[in-house]
Amino acid sequence: MQQLIRGRVLDFHADPHDTDDNHRSWEDGAILVTDGVITATGDHAELSRRGLIPAGIAQTDHRPHLILAGFIDTHIHFPQVQVVASWGAQLLDWLNDYTFPEEARFARQGHAPAMAGAFLDLLTAHGTTTAVAFCSVHRQSAEALFAAAHARDMAMVAGKVMMDRNAPPEVLDTPQQGYDDSRALIEAWHGTGRQRYAITPRFAITSSPEQLDMAGQLAAEHPDCHIQTHLSENRAEIDFTLSLYPKARDYLDIYDSHGLLGPRTLLGHSIHLKPREIARMAETGSRAVFCPTSNLFLGSGLFDAGGLRAAGVTSGIATDIGGGTSYSMLATLAEGYKILQLQGQSLHPLAAFHWATRGNALALGMEDRIGTLAPGSMADLVVLDARATPAMALRMERAQTLAEELFILQIMGDDRAVAQTYVAGRAQKPAA
Template sequence: MTEPKAHPAKAFRAAILHSLANPTDVGLEDSYQYFDDGVLLVADGHVVKVGHADDILPSLDPSVEVVVLENKLITPGFIDTHIHYPQTGMIAAYGEQLLDWLNNYTFPEEKRFADVNYAREVAVQFLDELARNGTTTALVFGTVHKESVDVFFQESEKRNLRMIAGKVLMDRNAPEDLTDTPESGYEDSKALIEKWHNKGRLHYAVTPRFAPTSTSEQLRLAGKLLEEYPDVYMHTHLSENQKEIEWVQELFPESKNYLDVYDQHGLLSSRSVFAHGIHLCDGECKRLSESDSAIAFCPTSNLFLGSGLFPLSEMEAKGIKVGMGTDVGAGTSFSLLQTMSEAYKVMQLQGKKLHPLKSLYQATLGGAKALSLDHLIGNFESGKEADFVVLDLHATQLMKFRMEHAQSLEDKLFVLMTLGDDRTVCDTYSYGQSVYNR
């Protein structure tokens, strides 16, 4: 890809909020920065500075365009740490738990991705939905078809998005026309890594679907890819459902636990992201923490499939990195605002509170940390990439009415989380350029 062309400086004036650190680590007060009347100055795809309008506006060159946004809040772009692009067309599929849901809905839909034209059509729809919902970075499952990932990267490159994706590895316990072999999966993944990893803002993830659909030989070759390309990602599922865990134990009787299957094949690292992790034992938590691996918390799909309640507080107390994922299509919304709302409910059911500033952290800087990308994205520190979203505080009549009665920043943010969805997103900017405008 050619280098992105230079873009002149541009200033955006609105209320601005971004996370500085995990509230769990530093306390709420030191975890964020908020400017009621702020300016975000961007140039050439990067943040130049952020601050109070009174401090920044007088120093701007007269040539700098200032975009004034009334009743709006600017936050960093949302980061989705687990989502399936091929499941866009089966979102809101009725009435199953995980394993039946895979067989009855997921596999039949994913077979369609052998058709490159269909894969491209869905990729375009998927990326449009991400932008419409303010998501600027995502860790994405493809299908077993090499072409499905090739097309996804092509469409992401056109928009200059920071996306991470990979071809699914699946050599057993799936329909024959959705399986590869250990060797073909390895070779296809290798070719895609060579073509796309670190091209522009794109990254590759070695992607075994989950332990039950890969033989030990396939997992061994997945580990070999991670050895050969140490800066690629590893993306899979872990301990989502109790029946799934029992199945893994039957298939891998020599393993100590579910995570140990992956561990034995060299799949744990600071670039490994495990979706769900609801039902983990102490030994699994210890290894996740030691290896600096991350979990993607997917509250919407966990509730939709009846999988269980993710113990966020316990995972963080054990030193595990946690991002937030929509998990479309078991997740029922592309919106990380709606996902934050579901996360709040998941915590409530466990007798815990989830503060709105903590939710924002999980969906932005926390996601960046989970993906080892916090040096590039996640907040508005000077020099970071200018991925941001403009949120309309008056997006609906009810939201407007409720905002007029909000007493604090936390109150406004909680209203956004609870009542917000794609209607709340006015503009989405990736690398300083608009990729969606309502």
């Protein structure tokens, strides 16, 4: 099946922090899609002149809207969709009062599949086409999410959390059960269609040394899987963690000593890091993940994006639903901008949109298939309307550059600015 998706097209090929030659854009652009894969991107007239647009091909014209690669969310909690916006707590209280009781519900028959469909609908409604998701401790929660994503041909990186202590019995496994369930899920889903598995020890507080050993064993046995966990989100969390691991040099050393660091490791939050931890993250290629709306909501602290970049640490950016407060990567970029402003750091709109697309794909090591509009990438797209609300339309009357338009989307946009989302070339939102 071939189709042509037309609009004002923006595609990144380099990081705006590194070079001014970082993107291509076409006012009348076209993306040729064959069986869900991008086969050509460029100026519509030029592609036509070169004979790359077949006669009679099905076309969808989104002009004057802007088309980019779909957003990628590198840290989100699938079982927390019904505890977003739960009032008044910092991290450890929030987990005990809201998160763990909510995640216990995923043991119920039929609950995980119902939530999986709703979760993916919310992602695509907000322009997100790939997510890295924590599931609950229950194997069926990951099975439900993978099955729902596979049915949509939607790229998902996910794993059931491994946690064997410091939580209610309803959300605990054992080191052996965590290993066995994770291994079974890897065998069933890793590499099935567009699904990838993430080995997921929740964090050091809820995993014993024996369980982290099992997670490290899984990582050694399946080196092409991602690893996801949490690191240095909250000062009380850090203190409690180090009391549980008194021989560790610091928080990161706990994961390091169990073989859990490397280029496929995603360390959510990474706020209160010591110089040795930053240097070790850079040395191992481990990724930090910035979760701005969650960090503000839970009062966790300010992520030092510039400092980590200068030290050679690659960072992703993410919503962290449900400690995070919005599924929107636009809202996430807006709050990220403000956090960096507080530290005297800037987030240019081109850098912001690169981060949410190609930048996050680079953090995942998946830039060959997602995050850009290059031929060979999957046709995961977001179509953005910078005039989606009256306030945005009024502001756009004064916008003169692409960067100004992107910044309006970043600061004022939400799901209303997402005119359409494509997953593997298939539209996800009803036609307006």
